[in-house]
Amino acid sequence: MDVALSGLLLHADRVMKVVDCPRSRxxxxxxxxxxxxxxxxxxxELGVHKGDNAARLMELLKPRHTVLVDAWSADSLKTYSHFDRLPPWILPLTAFERYFGGSLSDQATFDRTYEVARQRFEGRSDVEIIRDDTVSAFASIRDRHGDGAFDFIYVDANHQYEYVLRDLLYYQHLLAPNGVMMLNDCCHSQKGMNQNLGVLEAVGNFMKRADFMPVALTSTDMSDLIVARRGSQVAEALDAALDGSDIAFVEVMPQMLPSAHIRVSPQGRTRVSFA
Incomplete structure (x- = not known):
């Protein structure tokens, strides 16, 4: 490895970029x-819903093969809160019925959503749809494709702490050495608290257990996060791609990630703070 590349890898390995851009960028x-x-x-992709995000990813990444995993099950929402009575800072599931298109206690709502996704990718030999929970799907994918067979994994299934951590710990084995994982809603914000999110906390724990590091975090109230293996060439390539883009960013120590929280200005603008 030449000195210049070695220097880039060291730089990519020691900083996280907080970027001013939407997920699409x-x-x-x-x-x-x-x-x-x-x-x-x-x-x-873990967590598919109607397939909008999967379609966008396929358009941009042009993957050679895609596996879409979602339970599409009303039972999966029983883990939304561990408490019989919701704490006042957590919104009831009825608050999200418009997004899902129906009652979240009615399996028919999820069956309709599944049909939208299924029909969207019907007839595509490069797309595999698994209607199951993420752990059962992991076993199926591992048996069929083996470890290290995937280059990009988007984690957006159950957003509660234990389930996100479980998905990360399992699915890291399916990721290639130069693979990328991306997580949605990785933030501590009012919106996040209202939805009982545990993504940020799960990632912080995961980083202590696995040799991954955060590469980029969006400065939005429902932040997106890119992670890659520490010292990998793809971490350097991501760092270089951000350096070469017109995306504004600041660099911070990756150890600061668990302290990230959202501050909202009087004008309503959201910013990531570590203070």
Whole structure:
């Protein structure tokens, strides 16, 4: 390894970029990193809903194979809160019925959503849909494809702490050495508290157990996060892609990630703070 590349890897390994851009721009960055490595990725998405995000990822990343995992089950929402009576800072599930298109206690709501996703990708030999919980799906995917077979994994299933941590600890084994994981709603904000999110806390725990590091975090109230293996070439490629873009960012120590929280200005603008 030459001195210049070694220096870039060391830089990418010791900083996290807090970026001023929406999620869609991070997809562009991931696509650029894969293109730089001449990689046409294989992809997994955990948490599919109607398939809007999966379709966007496929358009930008142009994966050679995609596995979409979602239970599409009313029973999966029984873990929304561990308490019989919801704490006042957590919104009831009825608050999200408009997003899901019906009652969240009615399995028919999820059956309709599944049909939308199924029909969206029907007839595509490069798309595999698994209607199951993420752990059962993991076993199926591992048996069929083996460890390290995927280059990009988007984690957006159950957002409660224990379930996010479990998904990360399992699915890291399916990720290639130069693979990328991305998480949605990785933040501590009022909106996050209202939805009982535990993504940020789960990632913080995961980083202590696995040799991954945060690469980029969006400065939004429902932040998106890119993680990659420490010292990997893809971490350097992501860092270089951000450096070469017009995306504004600041660099912070990656150990600061668990302290991230959202501050909202009097004008309503959201910013990530570590103070």
């Amino acid at each position: 991070l997809y562009d960055v991931v696509a650029a990193a894969f293109q730089a490595g001449n990689c046409r990725p294989a992809m997994i």
